[in-house]
Ligand SMILES: Nc1ncnc2c1ncn2[C@@H]1O[C@H](COP(=O)(O)OP(=O)(O)OP(=O)(O)O)[C@@H](O)[C@H]1O
């Protein structure tokens with residue numbers, strides 16, 4: 201045992217939140233990368249879901265003179281391959297885990313750190329999902345090439361990468377927003393149920409939003425769920441609509457701010473004695 | 477006695493420095509109530525009912541009291557996790573509740589029953605992440621982790637997933653996490669809970685060492701008297717949400733001890749009843765020594781006498797023993813610190829301040 205030294209510097213209090221964010225995300229991403237078994241598991245999970253859903257709809261499209269709600273079979277495969285990434289790549293059971301951490305008091309301890317707990321959590325979850333997103337997107341691209349053929353508008357594909365990342369980031373922020381109900385209700389199961397159903401329908405996970413009747417489809421497109429899943433799907437299916445990236449960024453900012461406000465209120469509530 | 481459990485209960489204080497500029501903790505009439513239940517079931521719990529004390533830089537303080545006394549609630553208010561219902565709280569010059577984040581750069585916290593490390597990851601990864609959150613730069617962080625690994629003898633443990641560690645091993649890693657950013661002040665809520673004897677000893681040694689080498693102020697709660705004796709220099713005892721005693725650990729026994737035990741080896745075997753008769757009717761409890769029943773009517777060659785020092789001077793009792801009994805050997809012993817503390821804990825809420833008062837007036 202050697203005596204500890206005090207020569208090297210204390211933490212730098214002026215260090216920006218941005219730098220903290222990237223270090224936390226990087227550290228989470230590297231540890232996720234160091235668990236290849238978990239990544240293989242994610243890839244297989246994605247593959248099973250994507251194969252099931254794409255074969256289902258390409259079969260259906262065959263019976264509909266090759267198109268469904270305006271998408272030709274090949275474009276539909278690219279669409280589904282992209283949207284499923286935003287469903288499978290984000291860390292699993294985020295809302296449940298968060299609820300458990302609030303109930304066990306673990307979350308409370310995260311408040312005893314110099315960076316906001318939400319900021320750190322979102323950074324860690326996004327970091328963890330980066331390698332997962334890469335795996336799913338790679339598997340998805342391979343699958344789409346094999347089943348759906350070459351993309352109709354390869355230029356649009358360039359935008360799919362950022363759209364997927366933004367979509368995954370949006371799902372993570374949105375899940376935190378719903379998970380915040382735990383601060384008051386001490387139960388997050390309803391939140392998770394609600395979230396899944398909303399992403400499923402309004403995000404266009406099973407079929408493009410065009411399948412929704414009239415105004416419902418237009419409304420769905422204005423929700424953050426469309427920005428999460430439909431947006432990368434739309435781009436992947438060959439529609440060169442860069443506006444979706446802007447919508448994603450805007451939603452990320454809005455949801456981020458709202459979630460931060462809700463967390464601040466929730467943390468105050470914890471400090472006032474918590475749910476009783 | 478008529479003293480009421482008012483906010484400003486008279487409490488014995490350590491003769492240490494007055495609340496000065498070097499106070500790292502200054503708490504004045506800190507209170508906290510909780511309301512539970514709804515509507516008709518609504519109940520208000522006064523968890524902390526007016527706590528006042530200061531802690532100087534470099535002190536090692538044990539904050540002790542029975543279950544539900546308000547220790548954890550107090551620590552949560554001192555760290556900024558809970559908003560005090562009333563009173564003023566200053567820690568390192570900051571108000572914890574409103575300046576929690578700034579405070580968190582300078583304090584370390586360890587809660588024995590909770591973990592800050594991610595169970596699936598090696599502690600080293602968790603520490604790296606925590607280091608990033610605290611804004612440590614990479615080379616500095618690497619050095620710090622190595623240093624803590626050595627200090628806590630945890631170097632090999634740092635690379636195993638935390639969930640595979642034993643409790644004692646995990647606690648060493650948890651302590652590393654609490655110390656990562658070189659805090660000036662360390663709050664530990666039952667840190668040794670569940671550790672074995674050796675692990676506890678090592679843990680205590682580290683705390684004392686941090687304190688002596690880096691003047692880290694240590695604020696500790698524990699139900700283990702040995703933690704108090706071996707780590708703390710000062711003990712603040714709380715019960716029912718108020719401070720009922722505050723003194724150096726060394727004088728705890730002396731000031732609070734109201735009973736002593738005189739053990740007498742008899743030159744000639746006698747029955748306990750004969751001894752009692754010889755010593756007079758106002759003598760304290762007399763019992764046979766060793767594994768004999770307290771009094772079975774048979775002659776014994778050793779007895780013990782309990783003395784309530786508030787009623788009788790120990791010298792007077794010894795005097796009588798020497799005069800009336802054929803003494804082969806005699807010794808006077810203190811009950812263990814555990815018994816002293818246990819006795820304080822059992823005092824009911826309303827009389828606690830009164831008891832402190834009587835102690836102050838009585839012999840010490
Ligand atoms: N969030 C809460 N809501 C309601 N009551 C609470 C809450 N937290 C603590 N209490 C009550 O406040 C009192 C003090 O609790 P506290 O946890 O501070 O005790 P403690 O001294 O740490 O005890 P222990 O030695 O058992 O850890 C208890 O009666 C407890 O039930």
Ligand SMILES: [Mg+2]
Pocket residue numbers: 547548549665
């Ligand atoms: Mg406690």
